[in-house]
Amino acid sequence: MSTVISTSPLPIVSRLLxxxxxxxxxxxxxxxxxxxxxxxxxxxxxxxxxxxxxVVSLSFLWLAMxxxxxxxxxxxxxxxxxxxxxxxxxxxxxxxxxxxxAIAAFLLALVHPAIIYAEDEWFVKTPALDLPNTFRVSALAxxxxxxxxxLVVYASHTVTKANLLAASIVVAVAACACWLGSxxxxxxxxxxxxxFLVVLVALCLVAGVPIAFCFGLGALSYLGFTTTVPLMVVIxxxxxxxxxxxxxxxxxxxxxxxxxxxxxxxxxxxxxxASLLGHIKxxxxxxxxxxxxxxxxxxxxxxxxxxxxxxALFPEMKRRGHKPKEMIALLATGAxxxxxxxxxxxxxVLGSVAGVSIAGLFQSGVVIAAVLLVAxxxxxxxxxRHEIMENVRRASWSVIGRALMIAAPALVLPFLIRSxxxxxxxxxxxxxxxxxxxxxxxxxVLYGGIGWRKVYSMLVxxxxxxxxxxxxxxxxxxxxxxxxxSGAVQSLSQFxxxxxGGVMGFMIVTILVFLILGCLLEGLPAILILAPIxxxxxxxxxxxxxxxxxxxxxxxxIGLMMPPIGVGFYVACRIGNxxxxxxxxxxxPYIAALLVGLIAIAAVPWFSTVAL
Numbered sequence: 306m307s308t309v310i311s312t313s314p315l316p317i318v319s320r321l322l323x324x325x326x327x328x329x330x331x332x333x334x335x336x337x338x339x340x341x342x343x344x345x346x347x348x349x350x351x352x353x354x355x356x357x358x359x360v361v362s363l364s365f366l367w368l369a370m371x372x373x374x375x376x377x378x379x380x381x382x383x384x385x386x387x388x389x390x391x392x393x394x395x396x397x398x399x400x401x402x403x404x405x406x407a408i409a410a411f412l413l414a415l416v417h418p419a420i421i422y423a424e425d426e427w428f429v430k431t432p433a434l435d436l437p438n439t440f441r442v443s444a445l446a447x448x449x450x451x452x453x454x455x456l457v458v459y460a461s462h463t464v465t466k467a468n469l470l471a472a473s474i475v476v477a478v479a480a481c482a483c484w485l486g487s488x489x490x491x492x493x494x495x496x497x498x499x500x501f502l503v504v505l506v507a508l509c510l511v512a513g514v515p516i517a518f519c520f521g522l523g524a525l526s527y528l529g530f531t532t533t534v535p536l537m538v539v540i541x542x543x544x545x546x547x548x549x550x551x552x553x554x555x556x557x558x559x560x561x562x563x564x565x566x567x568x569x570x571x572x573x574x575x576x577x578x579a580s581l582l583g584h585i586k587x588x589x590x591x592x593x594x595x596x597x598x599x600x601x602x603x604x605x606x607x608x609x610x611x612x613x614x615x616x617a618l619f620p621e622m623k624r625r626g627h628k629p630k631e632m633i634a635l636l637a638t639g640a641x642x643x644x645x646x647x648x649x650x651x652x653x654v655l656g657s658v659a660g661v662s663i664a665g666l667f668q669s670g671v672v673i674a675a676v677l678l679v680a681x682x683x684x685x686x687x688x689x690r691h692e693i694m695e696n697v698r699r700a701s702w703s704v705i706g707r708a709l710m711i712a713a714p715a716l717v718l719p720f721l722i723r724s725x726x727x728x729x730x731x732x733x734x735x736x737x738x739x740x741x742x743x744x745x746x747x748x749x750v751l752y753g754g755i756g757w758r759k760v761y762s763m764l765v766x767x768x769x770x771x772x773x774x775x776x777x778x779x780x781x782x783x784x785x786x787x788x789x790x791s792g793a794v795q796s797l798s799q800f801x802x803x804x805x806g807g808v809m810g811f812m813i814v815t816i817l818v819f820l821i822l823g824c825l826l827e828g829l830p831a832i833l834i835l836a837p838i839x840x841x842x843x844x845x846x847x848x849x850x851x852x853x854x855x856x857x858x859x860x861x862x863i864g865l866m867m868p869p870i871g872v873g874f875y876v877a878c879r880i881g882n883x884x885x886x887x888x889x890x891x892x893x894p895y896i897a898a899l900l901v902g903l904i905a906i907a908a909v910p911w912f913s914t915v916a917l
Contacts, residue, residue, distance in 0.1 A: 326375060332364045369779075373772040373775075375769040383516050387869065388510075399468050402469050409457070411518055414536065415539065416446065416449055418535070422445065422540045442544055484530060495793055502524070502527055509523070518780070520780040520783070528787055543779035543782065545782060547775045547776070547778055549657050551732075559774075567755050567763060568752040569748075569753065570747070576711070579708075580708040597611075615636055628891070638898070639681060640866070642674055646719075648740075649666075652670055655836065669851050673912060711751075725739070781833035808846050818839075819831060819864060851913050
């Protein structure tokens, strides 16, 4: 999982990005402070401030687009590297150059439409402040130009001129051939969906093009070569896909995960569970799973969860005879299990895209994670039957009490988040800001605090990761729109609703589709592309939207951890510093346990709806 940009810093780009990094950090602070002021004004003084949402919306899109440029430079745009790494060195160099040129072509094609889009929005005024919408949407043009600048500097420093020239010729010839043959392509009708939105996107993925740009290239090529739709539509769909106020909680929960890691609040939870359960067989496996369950309810990020828990538990697990490959397998599948625990970024995005109650998703997600937790815990206990327990002593009640006292402020946070959203007291976005404030204060007072330099680096890191996530949402929104407008959705809907087996047949197809797409596309893109297609069909078949959401998210999370392609699997191996080849054989029993849990969730709607 990486980007088109090398991890070796380019001094010129680093200096040029300093103002962008500062602006992104400032924007994130402004967003958090404004949302907090809005919550206090509304709930404490009963005086809602109507202009806050407009300023937050403006700041949010700028934060996202500035973050995309930072992510480009920091190696944080998600891409599939498995196939690229299998290629011979000479071929890899050319394919890498081809990926760079393809991304540059996509960005160049969007520059003019983005500028025109910003000019047209001058006549659209915001309701409260009466500001032209141009102030907000001009962020798209700026971000596209900033990414293009970073890309050009990087390519000029790292790619040979021969490879760059050859790749440019290939891309230019392909584009000219499509343009000259546009009449023929138009006559192909729905086959163009297969050519541009399946084959082209797949080729880009194999070449190592970041996922966001794969979707963008597919949508842009399809609309540009086979329809008369203006390319400005792509910009408009990107704007819509990235600008929902519900998504403001994404960067704030990412920031919360950074605070959790920096203050040691996550480690305090791990230490408490270890003192409570560490003396029994499979105890440390239970601690690992329980820690993921609880910590996931604070950070909302699988990567943050795994990075917090692995260093705290792995040394003791090794001492007790756990093999590294087994520990990584449990870590990866445990992270997949815990991803429905609120505040799950995937659930927030799904609620936004599919129109499902986020409060309902949060309530149901805890129960679904508990079902999967039981399946993994039973397997862990069976595997621990030969665990070495010599010299392992039960912790005294005084030690447990002391660990509980230290962990208590951190343990309160996930329950605060779940109860506030589930009870309708506050939205996911509002709760995220309250949680950040709580974590910052508690971390400063009880857990040693965070220096200003560290706070700044966390803000910039949050902007970069959020930009990478939100760009995927934007380009996937454009791709989903292109698929919908083609008429393919109606044909697919008719096919799926007539599948043999009724509801169960549709559920089986859903599980298979999201397992595969979870492997290939990571979580959010799969949801964005398929949710508008699959959810109306599920509703027509009488499937509860919360139940269907839990099946979709669980299948997708399992796919994310399935070797040899699942991105999350490689992230877990990297965090545990273990070879993927070694872990690959060990993870399948844990994947099987999750699949058993998934079948139970799909077959028994009660698991998904009991908490509603």
